[in-house]
Amino acid sequence: MLEDRRLAVLRAIVEDYVSTHEPVGSKALVERHHLGVSPATIRNDMAALEEEGYIAQPHTSAGRVPTDLGYRLFVDRLAGVKPLSSPERRAIAEFLDSSVDLDDVMVRTVRLLAQITRQVALVQYPSRSRSTVRHIELIALSTTRLIMVLITDGGRVEQRTIECANPISEVALGDIRARLLVAVSGQPFTSIPEILTSFSGQFPAEMLQLVTIIQATLLDAVTERIDERVVLGGTAHLARYGEAFPLSIQPVLEALEEQVVLLRLLGESSANTAVTVRIGHENPIEGMASTSVVTARYGIGDSATASLGVVGPTHMDYAGNIAAVQAVAQYVGRILDEQ
């Protein structure tokens, strides 16, 4: 029960600090939350919490502020998940339902997430490791350039232009196209590399150069990780914390411009379906020690394939953001499933 109250105090501190952004003192605490005890008692609890590293004071005789560790405890044991209001859920569904293709879904999702959480939002493209080849097309653009277009069963399209040292024979190209089509059509991306190993054998020597480069390009296309793309939105929300977290918005903005960083922010979230929260220094990016990241995986069908999430100051509304990220992840999965 003593433990219970301490946790209640921590929760109260986090909640107050998140809403006011100001260090919170014992007196204000008993007033705003109906803990049935006096400020002095709270002070003892606070001293204990500080001892254990959950809270800290910016300077002597100031109120307390949660530490990263405090937030951690808060999200692990105290933060309920605020269920979204049903109009909110409806808005999400409507907004995403009207999207026309994958790119559109990504863009809409990132906007949506940024809007409802009022934070910076990140959405990673879903991996297409389970895609299969629906069609492949080779078309000459000029005597030395051709374009390869790859269409997957999911309706995604990959393109590659190929530059050739020697002039391309239309006949040879048609031949290669036809055989390639037979060889890879209906095959999953994952088995293409193996199929290709024996492919060039069937061609005469004078076509080999062309075949080889096409083969290499196709291999590149099917092994490329589309899921290394991340869409970003809502950076304007960063500016809201002008003073609140000091001066640090430039490094954060800089970090957010690097795809690699975005991937790291999203990437290492847990494999299972739950929401992952990384608080302050817990996240691996330099210069983002005062931000927290809330991510969830979303999947097409039952296989979890990519992540999305939000980035904000450590003093964010964890309950709300967790709920939003979770809900959006669910809906996006569902939408992509339908397509």
Place this chain on the structure above:
Amino acid sequence: MLEDRRLAVLRAIVEDYVSTHEPVGSKALVERHHLGVSPATIRNDMAALEEEGYIAQPHTSAGRVPTDLGYRLFVDRLAGVKPLSSPERRAIAEFLDSSVDLDDVMVRTVRLLAQITRQVALVQYPSRSRSTVRHIELIALSTTRLIMVLITDGGRVEQRTIECANPISEVALGDIRARLLVAVSGQPFTSIPEILTSFSGQFPAEMLQLVTIIQATLLDAVTERIDERVVLGGTAHLARYGEAFPLSIQPVLEALEEQVVLLRLLGESSANTAVTVRIGHENPIEGMASTSVVTARYGIGDSATASLGVVGPTHMDYAGNIAAVQAVAQYVGRILDEQ
């Protein structure tokens, strides 16, 4: 000659203010620039300049700061174009040469521009009004869904998925595909709408529904303005002006998230090849009254087709930015020409 000195004073004020971001006074002025006169004389000139609205003082007994009008005069008559250093030019060329496709060129360009100007950079996709159809493909993905892929002579690829109310007949689809290919192959985008008007006549009634929707989709694809896409980069540079232009970075960030706004920023730049500068309130976007925009058109071949530019505070290095924008526009045009 009196006029001459006044202009020299204005130039000096702009230059000093741009480099220090602090109001500049008469004494500092004669020290840093070797105008051969005394501070008092300068003060008279400054009073005149203020009278005419080119400079202003933030408060009595402070130094002077250029007004938007002052900057305008400066860029119109005083700012020489700083030629880029030859290593800089080489870097631009190398960086852009290694790009593989249009998307890549756009992304690299925006990075490059942001990096050398240290401002926020914008690049608009080039219009493809002069594109012609190289190939068109229709492929069924399921019984009710199909995908249309359009390949242009420039090697660009457009895709559209089409949802159909009734099951699609493979035979009918193949028929449509073949005839469509004949009809539009090699035709410029601009003449497609006309070609399509008489296209559906050749099909029997039971195929009409399918033909109609395909036709509509194709029409949509060729008339869609790809040049309504704008790539953005270097937003982190905004944060550098933390205090310098006060509080206003949030509205700017917000504005920059709207594609429409970006288009307006770029769009109304003059049709000719020169660089356009829009200063402070001159630019049409609310909340960007304290920013200036430097844009240039770049063209594939001789037809000017799209814009790129940078956005920064009104107290930017106009000479440098103009030079950079101009140089990058030239190089991008050249690169796109080669492809």
Place this chain on the structure above:
DNA sequence: ATTAGCACTCACATGTCCGGAGTGCTAGAT
């Protein structure tokens, strides 16, 4: 026209002071 000189005006930094919020500690109440 230009300049030197001068009085004047503010912004700003510095210093001092004080109130208030918050704390820790101790002694007494439950």
Place this chain on the structure above:
DNA sequence: ATCTAGCACTCCGGACATGTGAGTGCTAAT
């Protein structure tokens, strides 16, 4: 054993006074 009341202490931050310096406009002399 736990809570609470009271108290002395700390220190931030706002209010006020003050001095300094950068900058100005004006006038009179060159």
